[in-house]
Amino acid sequence: KxxxxxxxxxxxxxxxxxxxxxxxxxxxxxxxxxxxxxxxxxxxxxxxxxxxxxxxxxxxxxxxxxxxxxxxxxxxxxxxxxxxxxxxxxxxxxxxxxxxARKLNYDDGFFDVIIDKGTLDAMLSDKEYGVSNCKAIVAEVARVLSVGGYFMLISHLNANTSSGIEWIDEILVSGLRTGGDKSAKWVVECHSADMNNDDSMEEM
Incomplete structure (x- = not known):
């Protein structure tokens, strides 16, 4: 944030x-x-x-x-x-x-760093509620993350593929905009082990 x-x-x-x-x-x-x-x-x-x-x-x-x-x-x-x-x-x-993680019992802006290692990946295995659960989790992350804080998301999804970009837009961006301060600006960085080009950064 x-x-x-x-x-x-x-x-x-x-x-x-x-x-x-x-x-x-x-x-x-x-x-x-x-x-x-x-x-x-x-x-x-x-x-x-x-x-x-x-x-x-x-x-x-x-x-x-x-x-x-x-x-x-x-x-x-x-x-x-x-x-x-x-x-x-x-x-x-x-x-x-x-x-x-969909309903965290912490105050708004309480944490400076939030880490997810595979939780969203696991949620997506649920074909019926996976997407909505992921959005709810990201929205809660946005709510409890402090201004100037960092959300570190570790996933098997490749952000440089069309499906990865779609996932970022549908779940990550949507969730960040839903939770917390609606006027907040976010910088999203994507790092991949198999990237041929420089790591990407985008402000939203």
């Missing part, structure tokens, strides 16, 4: 929708903690909240248990230093939440 006047350097909030059992948000959290370890910089000064949500309560419960096991291991793995254990409690971690 474009905002040429946004100069904010406040810590960012990240949301991953339809995270599944291999969330990108967890990988990003680990990268931030590694940066903190290598540089001494506080990861929470850059990103102070990462939320990964999924429709499946079973998946979310499993992810919570996995994260707790890792935290417990970190606290108990040859680490008798109480101070270090207390510091671990303040580390950046991932919040796992059950949510329907």
């Amino acid at each position: 474009k905002d040429e006047n946004d100069k904010s350097s406040n810590p960012k909030r990240i949301l991953e929708i339809g995270c599944g059992d291999v969330p990108l948000g967890a990988d990003f959290c680990n990268d931030m903690l590694e940066m903190q370890k290598q540089t001494g910089s506080n990861a929470k000064s850059v990103v102070n909240q990462i939320i990964c949500c999924d429709y499946s309560d079973t998946v979310i419960q499993m992810l919570k248990e996995r994260q707790q096991l890792l935290l417990d291991k970190n606290n108990n793995d040859n680490n008798p230093d109480k101070k270090k254990k207390e510091e671990n409690l303040t580390l950046l971690d991932v919040q796992y939440e059950v949510a329907d």
Whole structure:
């Protein structure tokens, strides 16, 4: 969502929708903690909240248990230093939440970055409601994304084919215009692994 006047350097909030059992948000959290370890910089000064949500309560419960096991291991793995254990409690971690991406329970403009890795692709497998579900998800993304924020969409669809362009227009553009601030301007960038030409950028 474009905002040429946004100069904010406040810590960012990240949301991953339809995270599944291999969330990108967890990988990003680990990268931030590694940066903190290598540089001494506080990861929470850059990103102070990462939320990964999924429709499946079973998946979310499993992810919570996995994260707790890792935290417990970190606290108990040859680490008798109480101070270090207390510091671990303040580390950046991932919040796992059950949510329907078509109707998110977050305030308008709450997130600075929103990630989707294959959720829209999965929705499209439903021949009857796939398109409408995808539009609803994108509209919700537009609503909860802050001005100046980024929506990172990872899909198997090739944006450089006629079907890919049609998908962008019918679902992505339509959804972005439906949700959130109707006066907002968006910049859409498409990157493909098999592109022969330069990556494309279009303002809408």
